[in-house]
Amino acid sequence: MSDGVLTSGRQRGLFAAWRAMLVRDLTLAMRRRADVLTSLFFFVIVVSLFPLGVSPEMAVLRGIAPGVIWVAALLATMLSLGRMFADDHQDGSLEQTLLLPHPLSMLVLGKVLAHWLVSGLPLVLLSPLLGMQLGLEGEAIGLLMVTLLLGTPVLSLIGATGAALTLGVRGGGVLVSLLVLPLYIPVLIFGTGAVDAGISGMDYEGHLSLLGAFLVMALLTTPLATAAALRISVE
Amino acid sequence: MALKDSIAWYHFSAPKNFYPLAGKVIPWFWGLTIALLLVGLYLSFFVAPTDYKQGESYRIIYIHVPAAWMSMLIYLVMAIYAIIGLAWKVRLADMMASALAPTGAMFTFLALWTGAFWGKPTWGTYWVWDARLTSELILLFLYIGFISLQSAIDDPRRAAKASGLLAIVGVINLPIIYFSVQWWNTLHQGASVSPTMAPKMATIMLTTMLIMTFAFWMYTIVIVLMRVRRIILERERQTSWVMELFGAEASGEKDEKGERK
Numbered sequence: 001m002s003d004g005v006l007t008s009g010r011q012r013g014l015f016a017a018w019r020a021m022l023v024r025d026l027t028l029a030m031r032r033r034a035d036v037l038t039s040l041f042f043f044v045i046v047v048s049l050f051p052l053g054v055s056p057e058m059a060v061l062r063g064i065a066p067g068v069i070w071v072a073a074l075l076a077t078m079l080s081l082g083r084m085f086a087d088d089h090q091d092g093s094l095e096q097t098l099l100l101p102h103p104l105s106m107l108v109l110g111k112v113l114a115h116w117l118v119s120g121l122p123l124v125l126l127s128p129l130l131g132m133q134l135g136l137e138g139e140a141i142g143l144l145m146v147t148l149l150l151g152t153p154v155l156s157l158i159g160a161t162g163a164a165l166t167l168g169v170r171g172g173g174v175l176v177s178l179l180v181l182p183l184y185i186p187v188l189i190f191g192t193g194a195v196d197a198g199i200s201g202m203d204y205e206g207h208l209s210l211l212g213a214f215l216v217m218a219l220l221t222t223p224l225a226t227a228a229a230l231r232i233s234v235e
Numbered sequence: 236m237a238l239k240d241s242i243a244w245y246h247f248s249a250p251k252n253f254y255p256l257a258g259k260v261i262p263w264f265w266g267l268t269i270a271l272l273l274v275g276l277y278l279s280f281f282v283a284p285t286d287y288k289q290g291e292s293y294r295i296i297y298i299h300v301p302a303a304w305m306s307m308l309i310y311l312v313m314a315i316y317a318i319i320g321l322a323w324k325v326r327l328a329d330m331m332a333s334a335l336a337p338t339g340a341m342f343t344f345l346a347l348w349t350g351a352f353w354g355k356p357t358w359g360t361y362w363v364w365d366a367r368l369t370s371e372l373i374l375l376f377l378y379i380g381f382i383s384l385q386s387a388i389d390d391p392r393r394a395a396k397a398s399g400l401l402a403i404v405g406v407i408n409l410p411i412i413y414f415s416v417q418w419w420n421t422l423h424q425g426a427s428v429s430p431t432m433a434p435k436m437a438t439i440m441l442t443t444m445l446i447m448t449f450a451f452w453m454y455t456i457v458i459v460l461m462r463v464r465r466i467i468l469e470r471e472r473q474t475s476w477v478m479e480l481f482g483a484e485a486s487g488e489k490d491e492k493g494e495r496k
Contacts, residue, residue: 161404165384165401166387169384169387169388170387171387172387175384175387178376178383179380179384179401182373182412183408183412185373185412186408186412186415190415221407225403225404228400229397232400233393
């Protein structure tokens with residue numbers, strides 16, 4: 001009886017801690033809006049460079065548009081990974097987080113969700129505009145948004161592990177891209193694959209299902225890896 | 236008997252006891268490496284028949300295929316050592332993992348390089364975005380990530396743990412990456428060139444390839460044991476047994492400087 005009360009109290013405590021973590025990270029991000037906007041503008045600028053570098057022909061651009069937007073999203077996510085744990089590590093609040101009685105992986109999940117809301121979701125919302133710039137049309141743009149919606153959380157989740165591993169390491173910013181980009185390849189393949197398939201009138205549901213499967217798998221496994229990496233980095 | 240075996244196992248998992256053991260077996264593995272390499276190279280250059288389609292240039296596969304196999308095997312072994320190191324906190328396993336990485340990266344690079352040299356006369360191009368080539372390239376990236384993470388962290392224990400975790404994450408992702416790349420490839424390229432060999436390979440070709448693989452395998456063991464001995468000395472330089480070892484050789488307190496001269 002008392003055990004049950006204790007457990008439910010613990011669970012409520014966990015949810016409260018999780019929400020507090022999420023709200024805290026979102027508040028911090030909103031107070032430093034410039035950081036958020038920087039990686040967003042980076043996304044826009046990288047995409048805008050391709051017409052200048054490759055060709056302004058709409059036919060050419062339409063062919064490479066899904067890949068360009070996806071690669072730019074990968075790089076923009078990479079740019080914002082450093083923020084995820086570095087500040088907390090510097091001011092010592094990360095160590096306090098590790099001392100909490102709640103499972104660290106759940107708290108990590110809260111931080112990752114905050115990261116995605118701040119740096120992943122804006123990319124999804126901005127992608128139709130960039131898609132139109134590169135000559136994509138109605139259905140393809142919708143498909144691009146769906147793939148980014150499924151894929152960018154995976155990028156944040158995997159990126160969290162990389163960010164935790166390189167915490168406080170010399171040249172961590174460059175190193176994290178070396179560690180994480182190879183692991184992003186499957187998401188990139190199926191993200192662009194779905195849009196390409198949609199453009200050429202083929203079946204794209206398989207790609208979307210796989211992206212969804214990646215998301216589920218990343219949700220289940222990466223918080224554990226990130227928590228382990230944080231403990232290694234902070235100990 | 237089983238108990239005795241397990242005691243020996245624990246005994247040699249201590250770097251102090253492993254160091255002399257490795258030193259003793261290294262010459263034997265050198266002998267095996269050289270013998271297998273001589274036989275393998277002789278067979279591949281003089282005994283194996285000329286391929287009726289590809290001519291003499293196909294002979295590079297006797298380096299290429301074993302190197303590619305070793306590159307994958309080494310990553311797997313490295314991840315297993317990383318798991319042992321993280322789960323049971325065996326220092327020697329961490330050291331083995333970090334000793335394996337450079338050799339694995341070397342074989343990956345060798346496989347890519349020889350593949351390019353084989354591709355030019357056979358396919359007419361050095362590089363094709365084929366599923367196998369692409370996955371091998373990604374494997375090289377994973378090795379480089381492991382090595383750079385390890386060298387970026389100064390504290391050797393933290394470096395071993397962090398890179399060990401990375402190796403485990405990598406080994407879980409490898410099959411996913413491999414199958415993604417394969418699917419991507421079939422979608423993008425259709426049935427263009429494929430590096431699969433003729434289904435019916437002459438027995439002598441297969442034998443040669445296996446002998447070369449074992450030669451590379453023995454070479455890996457030699458190099459990794461040599462490297463792990465260096466790593467043991469470096470990480471254990473504060474311990475009395477290392478000081479004694481070099482105290483006896485250099486007959487002085489300044490063991491490191493004495494050793495270098």
